[in-house]
Amino acid sequence: MNQLMAALGFGLVSSAIVAIGGVGFTLQFGVSGIFNVAYGAVMTTAAFVAYFANSILGLNIWVGVIFAAATGAVLSVVIERGVYAPFIRRGSSIFSVIMVSFGIAIAVQSTIQAIAGLSPLTFNLGQQSSVRLGAMSWTNNEIIIMALAIVSMVVLHAILRSTKLGKAMRAVADEPELGRACGIDTGRVTTIAWALSGALCGIAGGVLALETVTFANDIGANYLFVIIAAAVVGGVGQPYGAMLGALVIGVSSQIAGIVAPVFVEVVPLALLVLVLLVRPDGLRSGGALRKETATA
């Protein structure tokens, strides 16, 4: 029972990281219909920025995570405006855009490799103090990661539900042509959505690297599958669904790890298949942001 409670505690940390990344991923898809495989490469870039800010510039690790968020936001907007938007304006198929995103992912990862090399990098975190709650145990950093996830979700919820920008995002996601006819600058809204989701992507990359302690230039690509699984389990294009998906996948993976470590990787895949089989639109189908066609 103690191990189960401990796994639940660890699962909450995993869920927090997956939630930050998953919501960013699904927000991009929800607003622009782009299944952005390069998301993992942006996470990796952000992880390296967080590391260099902390280990080379000597800044506090959380300042490093802010740098990572800014990097994610800027890089995502550059990729969306500079690469995806021209393809979408030309009416490229979703398949073509996915292939383009693979190309971007490889280009970004190769660039990181050329600059930073292949050797793994390690955060010098020292001996971290722990906080215990029954059998559950977290480091101070992990508590901040969970708090960061909650704050990110609350802020995103507030933006989507209570601001004009949020309404515009939902309108663009639901019916872009109608939104445009109503005077919404869909291009601007899409760019802001990509900046927001890119910031979440950057935060996810930064905190993932912190949690892993040692990481290399494949960290984002390796973790992308879990993020996509959370997004799909929750219902692609639905931020609240991604939060739910992250919770389900994060906790169940850690509990599965008690049975056999290899199941940690199997659980997201199994849940993904199961949900696609039983509820193709995800656990939380019919949410706010969802669409199936690409828009610029």
Added chain:
Amino acid sequence: MAACQSAQTAINSAGGVRGQKVACTREDAGSDPADAVPAADKMLSSVKNLVAMIGPNAVAPATEPIIKKAGVVMLSESGDPRYDQSTDPFFFRITPADDVAGAAMAVWAIHSGLKHAAFVFDNDLGAQTSVPTLTYAYKKLGGTIATSATLVADQPSYKSEVESLLATHPDGIITETDPQTASTFMSELLQLNNGHFLPVQTDATNMTTQYEHALATTIGNSNMQKYFSGTDIAGPTPAGPAYLAFTAALQGSGTNNPSQFYGQVYVSSPYDSLIASALAMTAAKSSKPAVWKDYMTQVTGTPHAGSVTVNTYDAGVAALKKGQHITYVGANGALEFNKYQNNSGSFAAFGYNQANPEAAALYVIPSGTIAGLMMP
């Protein structure tokens, strides 16, 4: 090339093989069969009087049939367990197989008092190769396995796995993972075990600079020095005529910065096997591989009565000219080929010593001990 060039220097300075000078040539086989097969083909078709090839190692299964068909001796450092019972008469494995390392780890664990250890290996094929032999040998030596965990490499957290491991109360950990996995796992072990660490033993080939750097950063140098050790194939003993001949040949070979190779088992082993090959040719009075390959086991093995132990090529040639039987014991010790032409080799355990990476072995594990612990 340092091994071949130094052997070439030693052989040619003693007059060559039956009056013929030897020469080294190189083809880059890479690590991909698609590159290795054309490279092997090119060497076999373009080099006249080719008597032996060192390697390729990582892609041995792709090239070994071609080299066998050409009737050329292959001196391989491949760790692939498929060659544990090789029937290729031209194939000689000159360094121990990867799975043999598992038996060495078991011996060192028991010797250092780990009787109830946890096994933690990642799901990489290279890491998993050692596990069956380790399990077999560890149990045979009286050890009980606290838990055996196969980790999915490069996960962001292994806390559940660490909790499960700690619940079994192991007295140490025997492990082989990549640096990232090790760093994450060990830092969480330190955290969840309230700042206390456990003895950790690994295959020393796994303790790369990256591995040591990652671990030293996360758990600290003092923990590394106090708790970490690894087993590796025993390198050359820096003393004796064979070692002196090896280092002299390296210095005379024109190799850049030869001293960097003095303690390198992956240089001294092929050097020894080439010297043994040249002695086999001398004993066979033939440089045809189909003939002299059968003499490899005659000029090597454990020194015994009725055979003159020689440590250098020229001493071996001189003894053979007198009609004596010889046993060559090289810089890396005796070459003891079993019936599958696998050299079992001895192992040694090393501690982590940042200040002195070349520190002496903590414990030497003789090849005979390991041979008795291999799975039937």
